[in-house]
Amino acid sequence: MIAKTRKGENFGRLIRYLTKDDRGRLLALHNLASDSPEAAVSEMTVAAAQSTRTTQPVMHISVSYAEGEHPTPQQMRADARRVLSSLGLSENQAVVIAHDDKDHPHFHIAVNRVGPDGKTVSDSNSYSRIEGALRRIETERGWTAVEGRNAPAPETGERMRGHRRSREPYQPDVPERVRQALLTATSWHDLHTQIRATGWTFEIVQKGRGSGALLTGPDGQKVGAGRIDRAATLTQLRARLGRDPEAIKKARMRVARAARRELGKSARIAARAALAPFLAPNFSQRRQRRPRRSHAPRL
Numbered sequence: 001m002i003a004k005t006r007k008g009e010n011f012g013r014l015i016r017y018l019t020k021d022d023r024g025r026l027l028a029l030h031n032l033a034s035d036s037p038e039a040a041v042s043e044m045t046v047a048a049a050q051s052t053r054t055t056q057p058v059m060h061i062s063v064s065y066a067e068g069e070h071p072t073p074q075q076m077r078a079d080a081r082r083v084l085s086s087l088g089l090s091e092n093q094a095v096v097i098a099h100d101d102k103d104h105p106h107f108h109i110a111v112n113r114v115g116p117d118g119k120t121v122s123d124s125n126s127y128s129r130i131e132g133a134l135r136r137i138e139t140e141r142g143w144t145a146v147e148g149r150n151a152p153a154p155e156t157g158e159r160m161r162g163h164r165r166s167r168e169p170y171q172p173d174v175p176e177r178v179r180q181a182l183l184t185a186t187s188w189h190d191l192h193t194q195i196r197a198t199g200w201t202f203e204i205v206q207k208g209r210g211s212g213a214l215l216t217g218p219d220g221q222k223v224g225a226g227r228i229d230r231a232a233t234l235t236q237l238r239a240r241l242g243r244d245p246e247a248i249k250k251a252r253m254r255v256a257r258a259a260r261r262e263l264g265k266s267a268r269i270a271a272r273a274a275l276a277p278f279l280a281p282n283f284s285q286r287r288q289r290r291p292r293r294s295h296a297p298r299l
Helices: 011-022 037-048 073-086 126-141 156-164 176-184 188-196 234-241 245-279
Strands: 002-008 024-030 058-064 094-099 106-112 201-207 210-216 222-224
Touching: 002 126, 011 024, 011 037, 011 058, 011 094, 011 106, 024 037, 024 073, 024 106, 037 094, 037 106, 058 073, 073 094, 073 106, 073 126, 126 176, 176 188, 188 201, 188 234, 210 234
Parallel strands: none
Antiparallel strands: 002 058, 024 094, 058 106, 094 106, 201 210, 210 222
16 A cells, blocks of 8 residues: 655645546545535635644545555545544544546545644654554555555665674564554554553653653563664654653643642741741840849949
């Protein structure tokens, strides 16, 4: 399976292209009240107007199947939902249309990047996120994995690694299922669930002024996620999945504990200040001592 994406400005232009000459079969109207792709154009345009910052609210995604693969309409609809989920677009409006004008089956998704909350969903790392979803679909159905034409070429450092080193670089001893979970999970919940199923755990820890992703094995061994794959660093995971709800919860708990400590300090200071008048000597009511008189020696 191969996917391509492109952003645009006009929903009408894309829908007209997808339905031109009746070559398309409507598969789904996702999160739309309209009953046709043409009617959906106005609905999506109005929703996109909620955002005044984005100039490209349209995302066009095309997904092609390899020769010999014959997905049913139900499978295509399910695949479209998984692609949208991988991009964080499950709640956004979308039109899914299948085409039969080529030798291989394929479908198109016209999706509104502006969500129901008026915020625009980022398309950062969209290639790797979609590829992860497609690889999982192929594995589940026993299909041959097809490398996308937009796959990034090996970096110079990777090509020259064998020339610079006389031995293979250190590879952490972690199960392959853990690595696959880091690269293909579609949500933080999915990531935690898959990793826990292997006996490992995943957490975000503080590292100096920053933070990092840490894996802990059943025997207590600890490995940084970025050492398993460069695409599994905390920065890359957040770009793909957003902020980790569990990490946010732990951070809020730390802030709450710190606030309670500060509140305790403030309460103690306030209590001492309130009790001070009762504990300190009251000099206004205290009997003043008379100064001693010096007596002249008697003669």
